[in-house]
Amino acid sequence: MKYYNRALRDLRLSKEKNFEAIYNVVFSFPDNVFYEYLDGFNIVQTTYEECRLKTVAAAAFLSDRLSAYEKGSNIGLWLDNCPEWIISFWALLMAGYTPVLLNRRNDVQTVKSLIKAADIRILVSDEPFEDMEYVDTQDYPSDEACKNAGFVPTWNDRIMLCTSGTSGLPKLCLYDGHAIADQVFNTKYVLKENSSIKTYYKGYAKLLCFLPFCHIFGLTANLLWFSFFGRTFVFLKNMNPETIAYTCKRHGVTHFFAIPLMWNTLTQMVYKQAESEGKTKLLNKAISFSIGLQSIFPYVGKLFARRVLFASTRKQILGESVKFCISGGGRVKEDALRLMNALGYSLYNGYGMTEIGIASVELRLRAKKRLLNSIGKPFPSIRFRIGEDDSGDEGELYVKGGSLACKIIHNGETFIRDKDEWFKTGDLARRDKDGYYYIESRMDDIIIGESGENISPDVIESYYTLEHTGGICVYGEGERKYMIVSVPEAVSESQRERVFSKIYETNSSLPLQYKVTDVFVTEKPLPMVLESKVQRVLVIKDHRENPGDYARINLADYRDRSASDDERYALILSEVKMTIADILGKDVSEIGDDAHFILDLGGDSMSYFTLLDRLSAQYNVSFQVGGANVCTCASQFAAYILKN
Numbered sequence: 190m191k192y193y194n195r196a197l198r199d200l201r202l203s204k205e206k207n208f209e210a211i212y213n214v215v216f217s218f219p220d221n222v223f224y225e226y227l228d229g230f231n232i233v234q235t236t237y238e239e240c241r242l243k244t245v246a247a248a249a250f251l252s253d254r255l256s257a258y259e260k261g262s263n264i265g266l267w268l269d270n271c272p273e274w275i276i277s278f279w280a281l282l283m284a285g286y287t288p289v290l291l292n293r294r295n296d297v298q299t300v301k302s303l304i305k306a307a308d309i310r311i312l313v314s315d316e317p318f319e320d321m322e323y324v325d326t327q328d329y330p331s332d333e334a335c336k337n338a339g340f341v342p343t344w345n346d347r348i349m350l351c352t353s354g355t356s357g358l359p360k361l362c363l364y365d366g367h368a369i370a371d372q373v374f375n376t377k378y379v380l381k382e383n384s385s386i387k388t389y390y391k392g393y394a395k396l397l398c399f400l401p402f403c404h405i406f407g408l409t410a411n412l413l414w415f416s417f418f419g420r421t422f423v424f425l426k427n428m429n430p431e432t433i434a435y436t437c438k439r440h441g442v443t444h445f446f447a448i449p450l451m452w453n454t455l456t457q458m459v460y461k462q463a464e465s466e467g468k469t470k471l472l473n474k475a476i477s478f479s480i481g482l483q484s485i486f487p488y489v490g491k492l493f494a495r496r497v498l499f500a501s502t503r504k505q506i507l508g509e510s511v512k513f514c515i516s517g518g519g520r521v522k523e524d525a526l527r528l529m530n531a532l533g534y535s536l537y538n539g540y541g542m543t544e545i546g547i548a549s550v551e552l553r554l555r556a557k558k559r560l561l562n563s564i565g566k567p568f569p570s571i572r573f574r575i576g577e578d579d580s581g582d583e584g585e586l587y588v589k590g591g592s593l594a595c596k597i598i599h600n601g602e603t604f605i606r607d608k609d610e611w612f613k614t615g616d617l618a619r620r621d622k623d624g625y626y627y628i629e630s631r632m633d634d635i636i637i638g639e640s641g642e643n644i645s646p647d648v649i650e651s652y653y654t655l656e657h658t659g660g661i662c663v664y665g666e667g668e669r670k671y672m673i674v675s676v677p678e679a680v681s682e683s684q685r686e687r688v689f690s691k692i693y694e695t696n697s698s699l700p701l702q703y704k705v706t707d708v709f710v711t712e713k714p715l716p717m718v719l720e721s722k723v724q725r726v727l728v729i730k731d732h733r734e735n736p737g738d739y740a741r742i743n744l745a746d747y748r749d750r751s752a753s754d755d756e757r758y759a760l761i762l763s764e765v766k767m768t769i770a771d772i773l774g775k776d777v778s779e780i781g782d783d784a785h786f787i788l789d790l791g792g793d794s795m796s797y798f799t800l801l802d803r804l805s806a807q808y809n810v811s812f813q814v815g816g817a818n819v820c821t822c823a824s825q826f827a828a829y830i831l832k833n
Contacts, residue, residue, distance in 0.1 A: 192218070193387070193418050197377055200370060200417075207366030208282050209344045211373060211417065216241040218419025224272055224398075225440065226424040232440065235272065237419060243272075247280035247329045249340035251313070254324050258311065260285035261345055265304060265312040265321075267291045270398045271424060273326040275412070277313050278348075278402070285343040288313075289361070290350050290403035296716075299359060303351050306598055307361050350405055350594075352543040362543050362594035371570040371592035372409050372546045373417055378569050383552040385488075385535065388443055390510035395421045396444040397437060399428075399451070406517045409547045410539065411446055420444075430454070438508035445507065445514045445534075448722075449521040452514075452536060455506060456525040457654050462505075475499070479531040483556035490556070494533035503532055515539045515550060519722045520628070520647045522654075523562060530556045540564035540628060542614060545571065546592045549626065563625040568592070574611070575620055585632055586618035587611040617643065634725055636665030644670075646725070649703050653695050657684045660715035662728040663705060672705040673728055673739065675715045689747040696744060697764060701771050706806055709739040745808045745830075761808075762827035768803055769823060772796050782824040789822075804830065 196214050203210035219238035226233055235243075255264065264281055266288045268274045281288040289307045291300060300318065303309075312323040348369070352360040379386055388394065396415045400407030415422070423440045426432055436442065463472040479498055483490030495503060495512075503509050514529065517539040529536035537559060541547035551558070551565040567573040571590035575581055589611045597604045606612070617629040630645030637643065646663040649670070653661055659675030674692065676685055689708075696704055709732065716724040732739055748757060762782065770777040773790055786792040786800070801812045808830045812820060820826045 193376070193380060196418050197374065200373065205366075206370035207344070207346045208348075208369065209342075209346070209366070211366065211370060211413070212279055212282070215416045215419075221419040222393075222421045223416070224275070224422040224424060225395075226272075227426060227436070227439065240272070240276065243329070244276050244279045244283065245340060246331065247276050247326075248283035248342060250328075250330055251277075251280050251286070251324065252284040252340070252343075255284065255286060255311065258286070260343060261287060261347070263287045263289045263307045263309050263349060265289050265291050265307070265309040265314075266403070267293060267300070267312045267314040267318060267323075268326065269293045270402055270407075271315075273315065273329070274402050275416075275422075276329070277326060281313065282345050282348070283342040285345045287345055287347045287349055287363075290348065290408070292351065292401060292403050294401070303359060303361065306601070307349060350403070350408070350543050360544070361598040363596035363598075364546075364594050368546070368592050368595060369409075369413065371590070372568075373413055375547070375568040375570055375592070376414055376417070379550065379552065383537075383554060385491075385554070386444075386513050388512040390441045390443045390512065393421060393441060394444065395423050395440055395442050395510075396446070397433075397442045398422050398424045399433070399445065399447050404518075405541055405543045405546060406446070406539075409541070410515065410517070415444070434507055437511055438504075441510040442508075443510055443512050445511050447514070447516065448518040449516055449525070450519075452516055452525040452529055453522050453654070456522065456528045457656075459502065459506065459528060460524075476527060476531040479533075480527065480556045480560070483530065484558075485555075487554040487556070491533050491535060494531060499532045503534075506532070507534065513537075517541060517547075520651055521562070522651045523560065526560050526562065530559055535559075538562055538564055540626075544594050544597060545588050545590075545612060545614065546594075548573075548588060551625070561625075561627070563621075563627050566624055566626065573618075573620075573626060575618060582621070583619045583629075584617070586614045586616045586626070586628070588614060617645070631725075634664065636663075636670060644702055649699075649705065652699060652703065653692065655688055655691055657688055659713075660717060660723055662715055662723045662725055664725060664729050669707055670705045671732075672708045673715065673732060674708065674710050675713060676710050677714070678712045686747065689742055689744065692742075693744040693747045697760060701767050704807075708742040708744055710742050711739045713738060745810075758827055758831050761830050762823060764807075765804065765823045765826045765830070768807070769800060772799055772803070780823060783822045785821050787821070800826075 199214050199217065200210055216237050219236065221237050222234045223237045223240045224235055264286045266277055266281065268277065278288055289309055291303060304321070310322065312318060312321050313326060314323045315326045317323055346366040348364050350362045350364065352362065396411060400411055402408050402412050423436060423442055425436055437445065460469065463469045475498055479490065479494045482493060495509065511534055514534050514536045516536055521538060526536055537551050539547065539550040548571050549565040549567050551563045553559060570592035571588055574587045576584035589609065591608055593606060593612060595606055597606065615632050617632050617635060619627045619629055630647050634646050635643050636646060646665070649663045650661055655661065657676065657680045659677055662673040664671055674688070676688060692708060716727045766780040767777050769786065769790070770780050773792055773796060780790065784790050786797055804826060805811060810830055812829065820829050
């Protein structure tokens, strides 16, 4: 019997679907390597049996150190990804306590508020936090010290996660072992739909520990899914790009699950290299060929991309071993999906939330399907619907199922979830005719366009690939679309100019409904979650409360200064015609260069002043409304803007 079928059978046949049952399956692969890391130039490995002994020793130690706290008490687990995180997680449950998974990367105030909300009085950590009492993981005894100590586990069956806080209001989400077991059982569906997740390299399947285990993506799709089948985890020394690339190559990492920022950054790096070598056109042709081949012959196409077409490129980026990737935690750019899949890294898009667990992953084998940015279909443990009655194919996504959090604590209130109750995700979703789902944006973030259309700020942000910035954030207010861009103080003036020139260039190329109207720059780093998701609510709040920290940028000052006046004029003329067409509800092809706004195009005084207001805001110029220099057609507006 295959190891994965055996593991799923053992959990299914266990008396209770709880954390103890999951633990027993996880540690039923005694001779497999659980985790490894680099110590100097040497790879240090720990087997599942060795880790089990360390866990039992830590559980006995914690049971003694935490004896003053009632069993079931919330104990903060405040560690970065490391072997001690895994040991402490299982040891706390085995000792009878509820681990509260705190993000080491959160700011001090957020951690303090979560500690208060969860009523945590002691942490498990490797360093102190403020004046909190803590158990130092460096004091854990050796596994041999408690090997025969007669420790008897008193299992707890609850864990608590914290939301990412993109809304600015973190929540605490309590899961029981049954809900987590349901999430583990979803792997059967994944294996059935896409067997390539079982991929190996030189006989091993190894997962890079990139995502923090305290996050639902890192906990479920990384730690629990793969340790449940006895696979190997590779720890990073740090998060530097060079370290990530070297670690993948040195260890032979096969699976890499990460946030969109990782894939977007790799894509930018590949294109930048191609541009410096004058090979951008050649790269794009190779990408198109690879995607086409993989869309007809999925397995053969991937082998050809990995071993022939992009063999040298793969060696330069993540190495030849990485074969299966998942992106989650935000919107991944289409060009990143396209490039990563073309290279043979097989990048799939997933969806989940702290409140609902990992809910779906796009798993189709044909590459062209993965480029649609679908999140796939819901896992067996969960159901999706659109809106309150599921009568349409676009609207807020609702979910329900046994794998959701059973309790949520928010703003001091505790909500007990009924498993038959639908949960409102706050995400705007779309469903196609084949039953695949797409996340468009957060409902609260939606910008209502002038024609009443829903515009996602995530989509607008995805068009921008900017260097030397600390993040960008787009939001709407009335008819205005604001962009906040963080440019650190250390960035040189020439680099700043390139940032704003790139924004101008990108903004000018976008359809009118996606163009931003106002750009503000700040030296403050934008608050992030998982280093990729901007906490939009916090950015908006700070922008409104501290306007002096944000300077308005006139993008017209950053037009390509190497362009000739004729080139600039042509670009401005095209933009003006698009604006006129939008105001008058016409197709841009109907707007002649010299067509009179009122006499030829049917405009009136009200729409004329709307045009003046739009162009004034876009180009930061003032127009005359009377006299000999009044503008009446697109060509005159373009010439005036170029001159001023």
